[in-house]
Amino acid sequence: MSPLRMGRAKSPAAVSHERLSAAAESLAAAVDAGGTELPAPQRERAGAVVEKVAARTGIVGDHTVVALAGATGSGKSSLFNALVGSDTATVGVRRPTTSTPTAAVWGEAPVGELLDWLGVGSRHHVEGEGPGGQVGGLDGLVLLDLPDVDSREVANRVEAERVLELVDLFVWVADPQKYADARLHDDHVATLSAHGAVTLAVLNQADRLTDADADRCRADLARLLERDGLEKPTVLATSARTGAGVPELRQRLANAVAGRTMARARLAADVRTVAGELSQHVSQDEAGVDDATRSELLDALARSAGVPTVVDAVARDYRMEAATYTGWPFTRWAGRLRARPLRRLRLDGKDVRVSESDVRSVLGRSSLPPPSPAARAAVTLATRRVADRASATLPVPWGEAVERAAQPPGPRLGDALDQAVVGTSLFARSPIWWRVVGGLQLGLAAAAVVGLLWLGLYALGGWLQLDAVLPAVPTLGVLPVPVVLLLGGLLAGLVLAVLAAWLARFGARRRAAVMDARLRAAIATVADTEILSPVRRVLERHGATREALRHAAGV
Secondary structure, three states, X not given: OOOOEEOOOOOHHHOOHHHHHHXXXXXXXXXXXXXXXXXXXXXHHHHHHHHHHHHHHOOOOOOEEXXXXXXXXXOHHHXXXXXXXXXXXXXXXXXXXXXXXXXXXXXXXXXXXXXXXXXXXXXXEEOOXXXXXXXXXXXXXXXXXXXXXXXXXXXXXXXXXXHHOOOOEEEEEEOOOOOOOHHXXXXXXXXXXXXXXXXXXXXXXXXXXXXXXXXXXXXXXXXXXXXXXXXXXXXXXXXXXXXXXXXXXXXXXXXXXXXXXXXXHHHHHHHHHHHHHHHOOOOOOOOOOOHHHHHHHHHHHHHHHOHHHHHHHHHXXXXXXXXXXXXXXXXXXXXXXXXXXXXXXXXXXXXXXXXXXXXXXXXOOOOOXXXXXXXXXXXXXXXXXXXXXXXXXXXXXXXXXHHHHOOOOOOHHHHHHHHHHHOOOOOOOOOHHHHHHXXXXXXXXXXXXXXXXXXXXXXXXXXXOOOOOOOOOOEEOOEEHHHXXXXXXXXXXXXXXXXXXXXXXXXXXXXXXXXXXXXHHHHHHHHHHHHHHHHHHHHHHHHHHHXXXXXXXXX
């Protein structure tokens, strides 16, 4: 197994340019879909990683950037000079000595664009392969000597941390005195290992220890690095003064450069790390809204929109209209004097087309009474249950987004409900039996009138003593035909009117059920447009964010 470790990261060779680009695009898509429901610091870090991937992969060349990082007095600069083979970095007793990064470049490939991106101004081109030509294979290596990560100068620490975010891998240089410093491990090593950075640890200045003490320090440092998150870290012992361990370190660097994949490995690790951080702010699924919750919402909205009032008015209007067709002709005129229920609600138009601006004005509204406090409370409770049900498995920010989506602002919901009621046709074709019964009623009424006139004629003839002139009254059994016509027409008309009223009650129920279905369909459209669709959009965004993060984390 290679001594260059990347905490819980995939093998560098497994990451292709195409997969890395696709993962970065997925990470960008996740940030875009997640929006403000994802924490701002992680969003900003994800954006920086996406930009870094684009910038680093856009630079020509296959250079591998290695940084020597460590605390003050660890001997980074001396080790840097030993690897380069010349006194390139400044070494002195004044601390901190290194204030800006210094780069040593192996190979003839152009590296200016890469160093400009890294922000490294001090550059040194290494001729040959090192002292005595001991180790080859460093062509393409860019070695950086960084400022001390624990420098008393804030600017030096900031510069070291900035460059560490950009390098492909780093060599952590420690000395026997400060290798266990808690601040160093907690603030730097642990953080970078969580980022998935490729790391190699070096215990420098080993010449100051006996072989037994050096072995114990190496084992202790390895234990601390494992606690920091590195898997089975390898620790080399070196001495820049005597040169011990330097050839082995140079060989390890040569192995890393030979693969030409460390840059993509570091970028892929950063993508995985930030995707993993963001994945903590999404759940594994979305509960959605079940049929029972949706039905409760529709019932509450129907009550608030006055649908029961309208349906009751439809039934009463049906019975009144039926009475005008099938009622007793001698009294049906009185029904026309009563106000029709739908007309009183201003819902009697057969082809209603109301614009949104009309609905928002007083004259464009129906005359339905405003919803009662109980109806408004039922809507509030139903929308809250929709939000609670849909966000049952979501993190708090996503749940709050669902709750906002389920509560349309201002009077928009009330206007939409009123428009739905006003815009729903509440009329259907009159039943044929109305006309049949109406025709029978007119026939019975005519018979009664004929009988009355017939009897009146005979009464007038008797008063004028014209009995001898008038023909004999025909009879039907023992009853005169005029009496049969009069009484039969009146009584049969009354019986038929009662029977028609009884049938109209059944028809009114059917008509009310039909209109109730129409109104509830209109209410369902409003519920979907104003409440359920916004909630579904939030859930879809959550799902898209989760899937994009999953793809990004799989690089």
